[in-house]
Amino acid sequence: MLTADIPTRAQLVQRAAELAPLLKKNAAQAEQDRRLQDETIEALGDAGLFKLRVPKRYGGYEADTRTLVDVAAELGRADGAAAWTAAVYWIPTWMTCLFPDSVQEEVFATPDVRICGTLSPSALATPAPGGITVNGKWGFISGAHHSHWQEVIAVLQSPDGPPQPVMALVPIGDLRLIDDWDTSGLCGTGSVSTVAQDLFVPQERVLPLGAILQGQGASALNADTPVYRSPLLPVASASSVGTALGLARAAKDAFFERLPGRTITYTSYAQQAEAPLTHLQVAEATFRTDRAEFHAHRLTSLVDGKGEAGEQWSLEERARARADLGAACKLAKEAVDLLASASGGSSIYRDVPIQRVVRDIQAINVHALMNPSTNTELYGRVLCGQEPNTLYI
Structure with missing residues (x-):
């Protein structure tokens, strides 16, 4: 210890x-x-x-x-x-x-x-003496090249009951890495695919995903620790939202770094900084970044507060956690897009940082967990008294 x-x-x-x-x-x-x-x-x-x-x-x-x-x-x-x-x-x-x-x-x-992982049950598992055997492939495994372990999700098929998703831990060396990460955004994350072929996983390294989604772990020593007693999806939402907020701030940094001395081509403005349009753009982008920060911090206040208090989560709170994640991502992208549109044609060169920020924030906003539309719809569905149409809440 x-x-x-x-x-x-x-x-x-x-x-x-x-x-x-x-x-x-x-x-x-x-x-x-x-x-x-x-x-x-x-x-x-x-x-x-x-x-x-x-x-x-x-x-x-x-x-x-x-x-x-x-x-x-x-x-x-x-x-x-x-x-x-x-x-x-x-x-x-x-x-x-x-x-x-x-x-x-x-x-x-x-x-x-370093432990990489996924929430997607894109593999199959079958019972084996002392554990399970896993076969399948997982995509978007960020950081796999530098990981020691991977957390995987598979659907366990058993003759004794209905199929159920399980979560397992496997050494990254037991998996085959497929170098298929060739994307327009978040290029540097190395989010390759990994493959398991007839991989045996001991039973102690297997947990039912349903219990994890409800915040029910198997650790005796962590059971009363606040940071480990919240449900998975709110925790994952709060853990991942900071990158979007950082990219909005990066866009502002990049814009103001290039602003001194810039003109607006085909206008009479000697300085871009003098133009009322620029004032509106930077103010609106800053407001959107501030609002993204509000949603990100409201999300963490909910997760950390519930963990500290050891309180049960309501369905509405779970849905709101994902909605806050989506709202922060959407607002951050809007801020980036505003500043990118104000950066001129020269900003599309690859040696100008804001073009990478644009592509990275776009990649985040189409991520299945981060997607603003999906998360907002889920929140509205629950607010209207409907059952959620997903287990990932």
């Missing part, structure tokens, strides 16, 4: 901010390589950012979701791919903390362990 000095939220955000020069330097090459550089991963680890959801007994920080949002936002301000990959690691790391304590002993024995 380890004990560690726990840094404050402000200290962790400062550590993330200090990585900005490195992340900005490496961002273009990460896009070209379609994965983060080893140097970036090592820097994130050295800053302690892979420990945020690790239990304190293993030297982790047990950080709340407000800390996750603020750290990811600072990372995203420098590089969306680095922020997204860190946030994706936080979610399966949290999920690992719901497994039996013996499993955690095995996983967290690796310093700065």
Whole structure:
């Protein structure tokens, strides 16, 4: 067992901010390589950012979701791919903390362990003596190249009952990685596909997904710890929203960095900064970023508050968690789009950072969990007294 000095939220955000020069330097090459550089991963680890959801007994920080949002936002301000990959690691790391304590002993024995994962049940499993056998493929596995473990979801087919989705932990070395990540946005996340073929998973590393979705884990030591006793989807929502907020701030940084001396071509304005149109654009983008921050922080207040109090979640609260996630992503994209449209034709060159921000925020907004329309519809459906049309709530 380890004990560690726990840094404050402000200290962790400062550590993330200090990585900005490195992340900005490496961002273009990460896009070209379609994965983060080893140097970036090592820097994130050295800053302690892979420990945020690790239990304190293993030297982790047990950080709340407000800390996750603020750290990811600072990372995203420098590089969306680095922020997204860190946030994706936080979610399966949290999920690992719901497994039996013996499993955690095995996983967290690796310093700065990195766990990738998915919520999609795109594989099949069958019972086997002492566990299950898994066959299937999972896509969009961000950070797989640098991971030690993967959390997988499969549908367990049993002769003794109906099929049920299960969650399992497997060493990344037991999976085949398919280098199929060739995208327009979040290129540097290395979100490749992974494949299991006749993979045996011991029973202690298998949990029913339904219980996890309800916040019912199998860990005795984490059962009373606030950060580990909330349902999965609100936690995942709060864990991932910070990157979108950071990208909105990155767009503002990029715009104002280029503003001095810029004109508006084919107009009489000697300075773009003098134009009323510019004033409206930057003010509206800033308002939208502020509103995105409101929804992100309201989401974390809900998740962290319920965890601290140990209270049960209502259906409306679960739906609102996903709605806040979607709203933050939508508003962040609107802010980015406003500033990009005000950046002129020269902003589409690949050496101008705002073009990458545009593509990254678009990728986030079409992600199945983040999608604003899907999440808003779900919230409205529940508000109208209808049953949710998804298990992921």
